[in-house]
Amino acid sequence: MSMIIIMKTGATPGQIENVIARVEQRGCKTHVSKGEETTILGIIGDVRNLNFEHIERLDGVDRIVRIQRPFKLASREFHPLDTVINVDGISIGGKQVVIMGGPCAVENRQQLLQTAYAVKDAGGQILRGGAFKPRTSPYSFQGLGEEGLRILVEAREETGLAIVTEVMEPGMVSLVSEYANILQIGARNMQNYALLHAVGETKKPVLLKRGIMSTIEELLMAAEHILSHGNEQVMLCERGIRTFETYTRNTLDISAIPLLKQLSHLPVIVDPSHATGKWDLVEPVSRASVAAGADGLIIEVHPNPEEAASDGAQSLKPERFKALIQSLKPVAEAVGRTL
Ligand code: PEP
Ligand code: MN
Numbered sequence: 001m002s003m004i005i006i007m008k009t010g011a012t013p014g015q016i017e018n019v020i021a022r023v024e025q026r027g028c029k030t031h032v033s034k035g036e037e038t039t040i041l042g043i044i045g046d047v048r049n050l051n052f053e054h055i056e057r058l059d060g061v062d063r064i065v066r067i068q069r070p071f072k073l074a075s076r077e078f079h080p081l082d083t084v085i086n087v088d089g090i091s092i093g094g095k096q097v098v099i100m101g102g103p104c105a106v107e108n109r110q111q112l113l114q115t116a117y118a119v120k121d122a123g124g125q126i127l128r129g130g131a132f133k134p135r136t137s138p139y140s141f142q143g144l145g146e147e148g149l150r151i152l153v154e155a156r157e158e159t160g161l162a163i164v165t166e167v168m169e170p171g172m173v174s175l176v177s178e179y180a181n182i183l184q185i186g187a188r189n190m191q192n193y194a195l196l197h198a199v200g201e202t203k204k205p206v207l208l209k210r211g212i213m214s215t216i217e218e219l220l221m222a223a224e225h226i227l228s229h230g231n232e233q234v235m236l237c238e239r240g241i242r243t244f245e246t247y248t249r250n251t252l253d254i255s256a257i258p259l260l261k262q263l264s265h266l267p268v269i270v271d272p273s274h275a276t277g278k279w280d281l282v283e284p285v286s287r288a289s290v291a292a293g294a295d296g297l298i299i300e301v302h303p304n305p306e307e308a309a310s311d312g313a314q315s316l317k318p319e320r321f322k323a324l325i326q327s328l329k330p331v332a333e334a335v336g337r338t339l
Pocket of ligand 2: 285
């Protein structure tokens, strides 16, 4: 069980410091979350050492809430307001539904720049593209590595789009952070705790993909690992899970979207490309995701899907991607969002 202390509106810095000191005297750590009006202190550690009655009577304390859920920093109780992540002036988790588009993998300069211009022209805000690819087969294209990161940066300089790209191992986090605006943790690495801790030590926004066979609680616990290492900028990504169905590559868990929004304050992004595996399902599934409350979409786009080095079957041609964004507008508006 864990615990949060909700301070009164207008509690003074001195009162807050005093509460923190009392808690830390008993061997627990505190995590301070300052909202517009109230400050909430999350207690980390063995709360059995604390005297709840005593703390509740300290000046400035409003009440103590016990959290039954295993995740705490990621929970709505702990942080009632939505987290809005600012990426180079783009707000993720606010009113606007954010669109990320680009190829599965960075293949070469021309392919990426062409796609980047298409994403920009269609109205996307963020460019995706893998430089380090987690492939099921060791014989498949593994990505261009650092050269791919340099090409992504060139595309950012040309178009102004921010970039999201995957990092696969703890030792590569600092290198990828030098180039990327958002660090992507792939589905296969959702429970790679050393990697979660490494990205948790950075100040970079993280796009955390749900594991192929992971529950919603496991996803939230993975987010908790990042948050507990000090990085509060985490986006949760529903990208489909494995079921018995084989017509689609994965099964999009549509109810995960509103459920994650209930359970957590973190932005929820949907990846309809990996969820379906089929380009012609991407558009309807994108619309459904926005209708269900997604804060953003990450979509694979390729200028020439038949020749893509990876995931061609689920990649949209630029004109289809543009048409998709247009078709999302009335859906976003119907649920009180903008595009
Ligand atoms: C990707 O985004 O290209 C990717 C590999 O996704 P996932 O980790 O969700 O399979
Ligand atoms: Mn892919």
